[in-house]
Amino acid sequence: MSTSRATKLAIGRQLRHCPSVYSLGVRRNLLDYSPAELEMIRTASKIYYPTILLAEALTALGKDIFPSVQTIRYAGDKILQTRLFQLLGLPMPYTKIYYGQRQKENILDDFAFPFVSKIPRKSSKGRGVFLVHNQAQLHDYLRQAQPAYIQEYLPIYRDMRVVILGRKVVHAYWRKARGDDFRTNVTQGGSIMLAPLPKEALELAMHAARQCRFDQVGFDICEYQNRFYIFEANMAFGMDGFKAAxxxxxxILRDLVESDVL
Structure with missing residues (x-):
């Protein structure tokens, strides 16, 4: 596509194979773009994958971006997500965040062993997630976690990943934990199952996406004692589930963009 006629623009490389989108590429400084490229950014009708570097500024200018600034802002931050889910009244396991030594001394007043502890920021693929059975394990976790993110343990052996683009579920599948691990992440030995998901899980994912204003997200959801819970939202979800199917x-992304769904 001619740069002079580009109305859809991408900063990231995710849409480099999409005919209707002109991909600029990510540069650390705006002044690394040429004057002509900066003008393209200013005048494009829509900008895809602006990255965290530009998303806030483009939204302030009133630009239409994808993913939304809300989606980008909450990526990889379990604390921000938890606050949002709790404020919206979305169902999730009982979760509290503890700042400082004095607050951390209250953990065992609020939770009984075993419970789940997590590194709340910049951890993914099941890394930084622990099942805490005793004081020694809690002490080891608290040495590396600031703040402490503590969550009720639900004894399940599988959960669900529901992937949404825009306002559409594009894929959904089960993840089954390895026998000796409570985590269902494929990178931690979990396996993918392609059996249909309960409609309640799909409806919960769509409801959460609308309420949170997330437009590219993979929700991790479980069913426990006939209730459905959200664990977290993944904006950088893996491709294993897509490949398995x-x-x-x-x-999928290209077709949604070409048909103006995104």
Whole structure:
């Protein structure tokens, strides 16, 4: 596409194979773009994958971006997500965040062993998630976690990943934990199952996406004692579930953009 005619613009490389989108590429400084490229950014009708570097500024200018600034802002931050879920009244396991030594001394007043502890920021793929059975394990966790993120343990062996683009569920599948691990992440030995998900899980994911204003997200959801709970939202979800189903995420994304759904 000619740069002079580009109305859809991408900063990131995710849409480089999409005919209707001109991809600029990510640069650390705005002045690394040429004057002509800066003008494209200013005048594009829509900007895809602006990255955290530009999302806030483009939103302030009133630009239409994808993913939304809300989606980008909450990526990889379990604390921000938890506050939002709790404020919205979305169902999630009982969770509290403890700042400072004095607050951390209250953990065992609020939770009984075992419970789940997490590194709340910049951890993914099941890393930084621990099942705490005793004081020694809690002490080890608290040495590396600031603040402490503590969550009720639900004894399940599988959960669900529901992936949403825009306002559409594009894929949903089960994740089953390995026998000796409570985590269902594929990177931690979990396996993917393609059996249909309960409609309640899909409806919860769509409801949460609308309420949170997330437009590219994979929600981790479980069913426990006939109730459905959200664990977290993943904006950088893996492709294993798509590959297992014979789906190509890039083609799904391209088709939604080409048809103006996104």
């Amino acid at each position: 014979g789906l190509d995420f890039r083609i």
